[in-house]
Amino acid sequence: MGESLSWMAIKGHDRETIYSRLRLVATGAAGDCTRGKIGSRMLAEGWILIVLGQAEHPLLAQSELQKLSAGCEVVDCNVEEHVMFSSSECWKDGQRLWRAEHQGDSDIPGLQAVGELPAAFTAVEQQYRPKQTLSKRRTPKSIASLKLH
Template sequence: MGFSFSWVAVHGKSAEEVLHSVGLVDTGEVASPGATAYAGAVLPGGWYLIWLKEFNHEWTEQLLAESISSECLAVGCTASESVNASRSVFCRDIEMVWEVSHVLDEGEDDLAVEGDPPDSLPAILAGARQRAAQARCDAVFDVPITLAHEICGFRHDAHAGLRFTVLAPTDKLLRSPFA
């Protein structure tokens, strides 16, 4: 079946400020990402990451990523191997800077780009296309994930050594106004 996940990382606010802004509290209980609905970890470089157990979680959507990014930087990433879709979004001070997404059903080379993506995007995409041609796989799937990794240093498949803790929702859990 493959993995499915979402995560949001914030820089420029304390973990407590981030958690308060989304309506979560840290229980202190150690957890593996994906073992609980919400898990949090402090990343090297001062980022705070919230792991979300589901694909395409509403916090990775532009509107909510923008609200989470008030007076700070925020990057969101979501991916699902079962549908071969991935997306990342980067926001600064309540404004989306860029969003990059891939959906295999739209084509092997599908890559939707909005805003002003990092200068590294063409090289990352060229490398993915080369891997796809050699291995006959959906390497473009990894492009949004790689861009998010460049921003905050986190990858879903390379997080050994990070201490994740269970996050519990409060009655002020951030929800989409469209839900």
């Protein structure tokens, strides 16, 4: 098993406005954001992080992101490790600006992207794509055989 979670970072509205648009209520408690739980934290430069304890959370539906991003910017991410799936996208003023998606269980190097990805994307891809190709060529190491006694 691996992690299954999603998150969104929002910039351009205060916490109360964001919570209202997402139909969230602060509980006053602190804790982890796994197994379906939701948590929030203020980040630098005015971003608010909302962590959702499952991948593909309903709050990240296209219709929800379209409404939430009116008058602000939203970046979201989904991670479903046990099937090697991840996605990220950016919305602003009700419009999706870009989306990148990777489904490693079917196409290890494959990356589907639409829109104009952030400027830093090309540099990151150029740095890590050769490493991904090299790791794909390596022969897996042997594993020791064991038996129960």
